[in-house]
Amino acid sequence: MSIKRIIVPIETADGGRAALKAAAIVAAKTGAGVEALHIRQRPQIPATEPYAFGATVSNEFLIGLEQAAVEKAAVLKRMFDETAKGAATMRWVEREGVAPFDVGAAARVADLVVFGRTASADSHREAANLEETLFQSGRPVLLAPPDAFGVFPRRILFAWNGSREAARAMAAASSFFARAEAVGVVTFGAAAGVPGPDDAAKTLRLHGVTTEIISRDKDDRDADGFLDLAREWRADLGVMGAYSHARWRQIVLGGFTRGMLAQTALPVLMAH
Secondary structure (H helix, E strand, C coil): CCCCCEECCCHHHHHHHHHHHHHHHHHHHHEEEEEEEEEECCCCCCCCCCCCCHHHHHHHHHHHHHHHHHHHHHHHHHHHHHHHCCCEEEEEEEEEECCCCCHHHEEEEHHHEEEEEECCCCCCCHHHHHHHHHHHCCCCCECCCCHHHHHCEEEEEEEEECCCHHHHHHHHHHHHHHHEEEEEEECCCCCCCCCHHHHHHHHHHCCCCCCCCCCCEHHHHHHHHHHHHHHHHHCCCEEECCCCCCCHHHHHHHCCCHHHHHHCCCCEECCC
């Protein structure tokens, strides 16, 4: 299916602004509508002693949390209004819930989910929303740095390793591939027992995509190696499967996905 519904989870002003600008560019090219989604965090009741004083403290604490959530939502809504500038294709959606779980659930009906990535606005909850969406929504995620997504992507670098995650990313990026001037299918070392880059490129070419196969040594198989190649190839979008290896392994030992989530230079479309 083509991209017709874009959801942009909003958790911080800087990240939300970057995501909305990227979503607007994609929407202008694809005719999609954009929903800016903010989950106003429902206060969680803390454990207290079974005394009147404890109950009073808990009630005051909850009221304070509710007020803080309302104030935060108001700040983010103002940012949305300033960024959207009355665009008919963009609307604000706000509801009470529990992030990141409600973010991942809401994203399941989107054709594309867009997150912003800024060096200064990398909150724990924003990162949690991103990973929950990757793992629980089943939908593709576009990660957009603030100054790197100025136009709809023309040169796309696709990391292919033969995994099911890479296959899902290839399908998820079809609307981007179809509009690209060139797509580079890059592989870092040969993988046995799975389709190689030739097969992936063949599928893209059957869909009319101008494709180039790029081979790199397996020692370059990390985020830095991919980003170096992206600069060399003048790519303006990366496409990849996310967490082809276990998430715990990437958290402990580091990995391609973790490195790409941390960087702020290249827009990346991911699928898990």
